[in-house]
Amino acid sequence: MNSEIENTLKIIPHSPGCYQFLDEKGKVIYVGKAKDLKRRVSSYFNKFQDNPKTRVLVKNIRQIKYIVVNSEEESFLLENNLIKQLKPRYNVMLKDDKTYPSIVVKNEYFPRVYKTRNIVKDGSKYFGPYTSVMSVNALIDIFRKVYHVRTCRLNLTPENIAAGKFKVCLEYHIKRCQGPCEGYQSLEDYNKNIEEIVEILKGNVGIVEKQLQSKMQQYAEELRFEEAQALKEKYLLIQNFREKSQVVSNLNYNLDVFGYDDDENSAYINYLHVVNGAVVQAYTFEYRKKLDETREELLSLGIVEMRQRFGSESKEIIVPFLPDLTLTNVEFTIPQRGDKKKLLELSDKNVKQYKLDKLKKAEMLNPDQRATRILTTVQKDLHLKEIPWHIECFDNSNIQGTNPVASCVVFKKAKPSKKDYRHFNVKTVVGPDDFASMREIVERRYSRALNEGSPLPQLIVIDGGKGQLHAAVDSLQKIGLYGKIAVIGIAKRLEEIYFPEDPIPLYLDKNSETLKLIQQLRDEAHRFGITFHRQKRSKSQLTSEFDNIKGVGTETRKKLLTHFKSIKRLKEADEKEIIEVVGESKGKIVIDHFKNQS
Known part of the structure; x- marks a missing residue:
């Protein structure tokens, strides 16, 4: 598999369509259809092909082309057209080249109307092809019931009719034909019906709708309800017979x-x-x-x-x-x-x-190109002075004021730089005060960066609205960085973007790459902070009564919990059993601790 095919497989979309395989001479050797182009085309290359003919096909592929369409049905139609046009070598070997049916109005006296898969240039009118055989059959049935077109193959020339060569058949007696073979219907009258049929095939269904409505009304007045219902079903079918396709139209456009x-x-x-x-x-x-x-x-x-x-x-x-x-x-x-x-x-x-x-x-060949494009868009959308190659995002995390922590995530060239992520234990704030927490962590983060000479970001993103943003701005002003680093806040409710000293938020298009990048930063900071917060909560919940016993270390606690399973069982245990588990000196410390508690 060459590099061109590999790159095509990476970018081909998950869409319905047709694909073409080309050989080293650039000739199309196979045409196929797919409901999901990426999945179907990739299947030729990522698994062993049992069919030897398919293996030969794959061996000869040097290039892949594809055409996207709107539905699986249209991919069938387009494949059919391309195979007939290109005649690829391997389609003959690997699949049956089926043709979709058309409706022909035959060029003859008293024209017949019927389904066909063969187009003959004899002056006849062809309509289609159609993807639904059921629609074609229903339409022809309508023509026979409503217009009584003939179904026989007799050569109904005026001379043959005048000579009395033919006799009416069963179709005449069951009122499905008006007997042109014996002259009971004139050619002029018959052709009027054919003209209306052609109009219907062109899409002008209003004519036949009136005919059917009139018939249905007549049957209803005569209390022939079953026949009226049958006509109603045909009426609905003829309304829906035209395929809503862009690949094959029922109108003969060139x-x-x-x-x-x-x-x-x-x-x-x-x-x-x-x-x-x-x-x-x-x-x-x-x-x-x-x-x-x-x-x-x-x-x-x-x-x-x-x-x-x-x-x-x-x-x-x-x-x-x-x-x-x-x-x-x-x-x-x-x-x-x-x-x-x-x-x-x-x-x-x-x-x-x-x-x-x-x-x-x-972008696959040059990953920096993607980053440049996205970050240039960010710079334009947020009206920044420079491209934000280095972005940092802050988030607070606490539950009912317990274990307050904060997180800082770092993106470089629009991608996470996880080695630069940082956790913060909030030290100076008591209780659930998000604004004070934000002030503390922003000041600590950038005071240290200034002291150590670490690189500073071009953009700071604060997870929160105006309050959190103003708190961050206070800290940046305090350490002399406000105005040197761009800072914004993103509120969760409507994803609005806040700027310092601007009361009106910015609303970005929900599909814009700028908003998606900011949301990715915010979500990553939230995930990173929540993970740290859970770790702290778990650690604090694991603190047991053993931690208050002076003289009992980790190994002793482990022996006691392994043997007694719980503090309750340990308290209820016999002194002799405790001494057997951890020894006399440690055992007496544990026993005395619980006695003093009592």
Whole structure:
């Protein structure tokens, strides 16, 4: 496994989508789908493959590409499109290339309407493909019941009908066909029904809804409730038959889709090529900015590049904004709603994923880059004079005033520096006074740092609101550091950030990296302080009556507790038994201690 594959496996998202394996020549050798891309793709490399064909496939992989989608269903559709388009070598060996069904309106006299998986260019109209066979069957059943389309394969030319070559079948007698084979229904009347069916397949379901509602009302008036209920179920099915998919649409779009994003140095463009409503190409690429190019210019370059590379002649291009480009007989569209809007959102999703993956790869190769980016954001958000490479956070901990302690955690380059963490026993404060405790520990921490010449932080974070922050500021003023070190407080209630001498708090976006880093500092200081506090409480609770017996050491106490198990049993024990356990001299000390207590 080469380094490129290793890096891809580290950044690939836990999202549904399709993945492509490429060989050393850059040719796609396998296309697969996944509900979770990271888990599925990683499984090829982190375990032994039992299938020898799969082992051969993995051996030939040199590069991995992937496309994210919105659902597992869409990953099926996209995989189907890509396999038919790319014809990868190992898909033939490792899986069955299934095709999703379409609905055809046949180009013939008295057109039939039926399900098919084979597209024949004979002038017929095809709609789909559909992911749900149940939806297709329900729709065709609707057409047969409502419009009485024929199901036979007879060649119903006007000449054959006039010659009387055919006789009506059972479908006519059960009123599922109007008998065009014997001339009982005209071609004009039949084609009107076909026109309505085509409108429904295009998505205009309002026509058939009225038909069904009228039929249901008629059946209800005739007290034919079971038939009315059956029609109601079909009515609900036809309302839901269109797949809400961005990868395959029921409308036969032929268009190109471009998503765009950028940063200071680069522009990122995603290209989706849609043929007959199906996404058959997806490609994301990057332009390095050289001069002060506008986003309109960069998008124009990308459009020309991709259309030439993939030989696209689509007459419609979906874009997030109008490019600085004019193409002959080509229309640019900025969709506001509907299927085209969803296709643009899918393209935007892939371009943002590409940008995120590039950032993650760069940060893996240079960890300091991530720290610089995060801390530069912190500096900007908190209006600091310098980048806070060294941050310290303080927290108090006490329960009902007992065992008051405090903690100081240290982050360097946005990561915990645990060797620099410190615990404090609060010495000068009696009772639960958090403000006084904060004054003491801040003064002790930085007085010692000044005396020892230790490096000082660029930012101090106080776990608490205005009160704790002011207490810390008092100590910094006392030792002459206020104004030299930035200090803020974070309150737990609404995660508001307080600054000294500013009564109005700062509210950061809950997803901002600055707030997440401050929360990580606060939570780590709280965890570290609570751990120390628990240790002190446990130690104090373990102090027993033995500690008050002069002349009895650790080893003697251990022997007594091992033998008698408790103080109560020791008090009730016979003097002779005590002397046998610890000897005569130590035994008399213990016996005299309990006698004096009595």
